[in-house]
Amino acid sequence: MGVTKPFDAQRMQVRRVRFRFPDGLRGIWNPKRPEFSHLVNAGSLAMPYLEPYLIETMRQALARTDDPSLISEIDLYIGQEATHFRQHQQFNKRLAEMGYKSVPRLESVLKADYRAFARQKSFAFNLAYAEGFEAMALAIGHMLIDDRAHLFGDGDAAVASLILWHFVEEIEHKCATYDVFKALDGRYRWRIWGLIAATAHIMTRTRQGYRALMIEDGMWRDWRSRLALYALLLRIFVQLAPRFLRILMPGYDPRQVADPAWARSWWARYGETGPEFAMLDMRHIAGTEPVASEVVA
Ligand SMILES: [Fe+2]
Ligand SMILES: [Fe+2]
Known part of the structure; x- marks a missing residue:
């Protein structure tokens, strides 16, 4: 088993971006999609614990390989994930400052989960979890980009830009954990496990997160909000199901998943413009190409 095709080191890069959230930011940062706002908020709470855990697993993988292509792929992967969780940390801090009392409790559960995985589970499990999470993140990244106008339109530009930057990079490093898994393990049943x-764990914790946040905002017992939540979850499920079926195939390889044109355009524009490009102009979110905000972030 080995890496069949070297990854494109030329393209993948660590981008030191920073998002400035407005003073009046609300937990429901997209008033048109309050349920999606809290779904994203709940997902964001996991990042400062999940991503360091993935990094730790990949550091252990580094010690098990001397393939220079794999080593540089892991280094770039670690660099991107480290940047992701730091930006989420800033956002999550703002959520706590807004007065959501459940945030510290949710964070402590996530912290304990990933600490237990790192300390008690085998390297084989942690590597399979990492690849399982990345395969899921690739599917979610495609869904978020395909459905960006519906989900993010009318939302806060900084939060939308944070999430879309994160997932554009998840798409960019789609092969990293897969290549490591192939090189160091490669067992189909472990990839599926x-x-x-990863999916069951993240889904369980995310549900607990958005439920707690929705309770705090008085949405959980509102039947209209609950209906909107189920409609949102169904919409997401319909988009993700075929992508998950593909991941389940024994011959799955993320290289076969073509990158969305919008993401390719994001990479190209960032290359021309630099870090300020990451702050998007929401008036053009439905357009075929991303457009940066005039205001320098
Ligand atoms: Fe990430
Ligand atoms: Fe990732």
């Missing part, structure tokens, strides 16, 4: 474990 990792996908199931």
Whole structure:
């Protein structure tokens, strides 16, 4: 088993971006999509614990390989994930400052989960979890980009830009954990177990998160909000299901998943413009190409 095709080191890069959230930012940062706002908020709470755990697993993988292509792929992967969780940390801090009392409790559960995985689970499990999570993140990244106008339109530009930057980079490093898994393990049933474990774990914690945040905002018992939540979850499920079926195939390889044109355009524009490009102009979110905000972030 080995890496069949070297990854494109020329293209993948660590981008030191920073998002400035407006003073009046609200937990429901997209008033048109309050349920999606809290779904994203709940997902964001996991990042400062999940991503360091993935980094730790990949550091252990580094010690197990001397393939220079794999080593540089892991280094870039670690660099991107480290940037992601730091930006989420800033956002999550703002959520706590807004007065959501459940945030510290949710964070402590996530912290304990990932600490236990790192300390008690085998390297094989942690590697399979990492690849399972990345395969899921690739599917979610495509869904978020395809449905960006519906989900993010009319939303806060900084939060939308944070999430879209994060997932554009998830798409960019789609091969990293897959290549490591192929090189160091490669067992199909472990890849599938990792996908199931990561998906079930993240879904459970995310549900607990958005439920707690929605309770705090008085939405959980509102039948209109609950209906909107189920409609949103169904919409997401319909988009993700075929992508998950593809991941389950024994011959799955993220290289076969073509990158969305919008993401390719994001990479190209960032290359021309630099870090300020990451702050998007929401008036053009439905357009075929991303457009940066005039205001320098
Ligand atoms: Fe990430
Ligand atoms: Fe990732």
